[in-house]
Each structure stands twice: as C-alpha cells, then as structure tokens.
Amino acid sequence: MTALFALATSLLWGLADFGGGLLTRRLPALTVVVVSQCTAVVVLGAIVVATGGRHQADHRLWFAVAAGVVGPVAMLSFYKALALGPMGVVSPLGSLGVAVPVGVGLVLGERPGVLQFAGIAVAVAGVVMAGGPQFRGAPVQRQAIALTLLAAFGFGAVMALIAEASTTVTGLFLALFVQRVTNVAVGGAALYVSVKRGGDALPEGGFGVVRAALPALAFVGLADVAANGTYAMAARQGPVTVAAVLASLYPVVTALAARGVLKERLRGVQAAGAGIALVGTLLLAAG
Secondary structure, three states: HHHHHHHHHHHHHHHHHHHHHHHHOOHHHHHHHHHHHHHHHHHHHHHHHHOHHHHOOOOOHHHHHHHHHHHHHHHHHHHHHHHOOOOHHHHHHHHHHHHHHHHHHOOOOOOOOHHHHHHHHHHHHHHHHHHHOOOOHHHHHHHHHHHHHHHHHHHHHHHHHHHOOOOOOHHHHHHHHHHHHHHHHHHHHHHHHHHHHOOOOOOOHHHHHHHHHHHHHHHHHHHHHHHHHHHHHHHOOOOHHHHHHHHOOOHHHHHHHHHHHHHOOOOOOOOHHHHHHHHHHHHHHHH
C-alpha cells in the first residue's frame, strides 16, 4: 500500500505541475495560484467539517500558517519558471526542495549519510548541466533556472513546516486547510498589489477565459490536495524513505506529459542534467 499511495502522489503532483505550468502560459500566474487554491480551500473545508478535524487545533497550526505564507511564493516562482523554460528541465530541478528538510536535520544535529552527500553533489552537477549551452547567453533560460531554485527552496520549506503542523490524520487535514486559507490570503494580497501597480489579473480575453479554464484550475488545486493526502497515507502505511523516494518521481510525470502533449525537445545536455538532478533528489531522499 505504501508504494501504491506514493506512486499516486507522484502522478498527482506531476499532473498538477504540468497543468499549472500550462495554465500560466494563458493566464496570469497569480490568478492561477489564487483560483486553484480557492478550490482546495472549499474541498478541504468540507473534509475538516466531515472528519471533525477542527477539534485538532493547537499551537502547531502556526507551522501551517508559515507554510501558507511560503507556499504562494514557491508556486508563483515555479509556475513562472514552467512558463519560461522547458517543463522537462524545470520540473526535475523543482524537486531539489528535498534538500531543505536535510538542512533542517543538520541544524538539529543530524549528519547526512553517504547517499545524501552523493545526492548533494549529483544534484548540483545536474543544476549546472540543466542550464545547457545557453545558460550564460539566454536571460530567459537563466531566469527560469533561478525561479525554479527559489521554488524548490520554498517547496522544501513547506514540507518541513507541514511535517511539524500535526501528528494525526484529521489534524493534517486541518493543517492543510489552514495552509490553503493562508495561501489564498497571501496570494490574493499579492494579486491586489500587482493590479494596483498596473499588472493584469485577467488575460486579454477577460473573465471569459478564466471561466473557461475553471475546470483545469480546479484540477490543479484538487490534484495538489489529493497528492498531499496520498503522501501522508503512504508515510503512515510504511517506511517514510520508501514513500519519499517513490513520491519524488513526480517530475518524470511532468516531463512525460510535456513531451507527449507539448512535443518538447530538449538539448542533450539539458535532458542529461535534468535526469542527473532527479537522481540527486532520489539519493537525498533515500539517504
């Protein structure tokens, strides 16, 4: 069951990343973040009420609030990176966020094993190679890599924070609900500021384009929520190491979706770098 739930997690996260990146090519990134997370709030709110999760509230929910503040920054950076660069490169680099929990462990006195040291070295090499021959000469490519690494750090921070937000399944639903509510509040405030500064909340086609994209936006938000749930179940059913390694395969899903739907073709060195970065991520998780 651990493998089944973890593989479901990688499938859901991978499809959510692909959908979010694709939507950001047609809609403002902040709009994608806010609308998709609003859907998640509604669904999680219903789950919390149905499971009695509201009774699990305690001081640990502040970790969920912090995760909710960091999350929109990470998602916005990631979606912008997906819109700028090839998904087959961006998605694997985004999974490097697993290095953040490793760093937290170091601060708390843990020491990485041989696999983790190897993972760090391999991941750094993958980041450099994924930039490809145009890494120095193409501003868009450089910006996509920088945004992806910022997103990876944010995703890793969210993972570490949510891990501290609850110790029970029902409490986890409440923590995820609080996180999503904070996501919407922070993302909505950022969207308001962006509009005040002359940015666009709607695409050129107006609200009709957003309305037409609502099913896809809902899918992105719900897939992300479902992935969090299946990962929690995987981690509770069996070894966390097995769950983490299998769940870390989600960039492969995004890359395959980009290749199948968008017909993306990567330079050899970029494809190799993306694959090496993914191997480094798996080593970090396995260590």
